[in-house]
Amino acid sequence: MPNDPDTDYTFKLNTNNTMYDLCVVGAGLIGSAAARHASLQPNIRVCLIGPEEPKERRLESPREIFGAHYDEGRVTRCSDPDPVWATLAQNSINRYRELEATSGVTFYSETGCLMSGPPGGQFMTNTQETVTSQNIQHDYLTPELLRKRFPYLNLRDTDEAIFETKNAGYISPRGMIDAQKRVARDNGCDVINDVVCEISRNHDSGVRLMSVLTESGQKVEARRVLIATGSFTTFRKLLPPGREPDVTFCPLAVAKVEVSSEDVKRLGNMPSILYYGDGAPDWPEDYPRSPNRVIGIYVLPPIKYPDGKYYIKLGDFHDSVPQRLSSLEEVKAWYCTDGVTPLVTKSARLITALTKGIKPLSYHGDHCVITKTPTNRPYIDLVHPSLGVAIGGNGYAAKSSDEIGRIAAMLVLYGKWDSELPVEAFKLKLKDKPNSKL
CATH class of the missing domain: 3.30.9.10 (D-Amino Acid Oxidase, subunit A, domain 2)
Incomplete structure (x- = not known):
């Protein structure tokens, strides 16, 4: 169920059926970062959809969607035996202080x-x-x-x-998400407190559009969609049939x-x-x-x-x-x-x-x-030209989420790989099925 509709980030769509260039589904660490970076692009209309942190977690509650970011401490460091993770971390950490200054939110403690x-x-x-x-x-x-x-x-x-x-210590996931959302919203991103239950691809007068349906009944239309929904990706109708990620x-x-x-x-x-x-x-x-x-x-x-x-x-x-x-x-x-x-x-x-x-x-x-993921690296890939994914944190993604979100946003918006890291390292792998191809 969607969260309390009176929270600060709630946004109700206007009746004029706003068309977005990018809709980011999932408002955790990666999704909020992707929304911020997309909102910094000129002439790009962005929305971010995801539920706020619940006030309590009870099995009896109708709420089904949760997140690993409901916390105040995640280790952050530049080093990693895997050079891919090391580069993601370093590029992200280098932007922490700028994000803090721009948002007014302190989330990084450089304790080493x-x-x-x-x-x-x-x-x-x-x-x-x-x-x-x-x-x-x-x-x-x-x-x-x-x-x-x-x-x-x-x-x-x-x-x-x-x-x-240097450039190591810990971050507050809650604080970092707050910072990302604030900057994205200040740059015109609409932040919608809701849960997406279905994503589909439609045609309107020969133009392909993505349709995003939420649990509260809102319908969002966008030219492109990025899915950053973590461990809940396969539990809603977000991906096309036969495109189940290997996780x-x-x-x-x-x-x-x-x-x-x-x-x-x-x-x-x-x-x-x-x-x-x-x-x-x-x-x-x-x-x-x-x-x-x-x-x-x-x-x-x-x-x-x-x-x-x-x-x-x-x-x-x-x-x-x-x-x-x-x-x-x-x-x-x-x-x-x-x-x-x-x-x-x-x-x-x-x-x-x-x-x-x-x-x-x-x-x-x-x-x-x-x-x-079987690669021990995140999936940052296109399912088709209008739909991308940024999932599979492997327990290491909090510190690197800003760079993961940035790469994913640029890939879905422009169809180009904007990173010094090899694109092959982030390819989406699907569950084994005969003749299954991206």
Whole structure:
């Protein structure tokens, strides 16, 4: 169901049947970025359609569409073992401050990103090769320097680290989307708070037009449409028959531990953290590990949330929850899962083990779903000349969303690939079907 119609971004279509050059479906991180970049183009009429964040998530609610961006913290950094993701991140991060200044919304905290693990391990070896080959500013920290620089972190005595000191830290997904929408709206983009249920291609006097129908009954006409609807892309009639993208829906859970103002001050220089290793000897033994007993986690420093409290967030990566989702009912149920589960409890215990001396005031969990592609890269492609997709974040897209949205908007508007990255890296792959071609 559509959200409260009285929200700030609600826009009711005029009765004059406005024709848009581009309609962006999906108002998350990628969709809002695409709408902003499209709105900056001269003589281009743009609309962005997507529901606002719900006030609550309940299984009993008629609401079915949710988003992974209902949060205040996502790790951002320039380095990545995959040069494609590294370039997307760098191009996006380079525009953060400009977007903040233009929108008046602060969403980026440059706290740095600490990547740690055992010396000689694959993670640290790959990280060192990445920051060196990509000329990323960093400090190498021996185990001794690591303990001296961040004395409150409880890591294994032999762990080393690479500290990405510039253009790294964390972003607020909520804040970034707000910034994108504000700038897009200031540039004439109509932002419509609704859920799209169907997209079709029609002909009017020999001209091909795209028709977008929303759950509230609004009909939007546009020359071109970009779909940026994440894990909900296949659960509405958005793509033509036989064009089902090859994606997997991975459920993820995180823990958020509330900390006192005293602990916030004591952890004042805490960066975002990525860790792959054995962990300290007193880390919870029952925390999920890979088959070779390695722990892989990301951690956000204390961040202030809308309830006025500060939380440290910890999450695992794609295999922390082995199940995969396949239906709208399963995806909705995961988003509406109660905040405390066994995995959340284990993650909260790991936060207290990792950050020495903190006194947790409370903890709870959160859940989201990421869209994983077989290429481990996003799909940015045309389904046909009037319809494009920008989906498949693989759990890495938040920091890179501005560049993903920009590339997608230019591709759908002009039919041209506007990136130094190879177009082949982003080709849409479909579910296996005989003679299935784009």
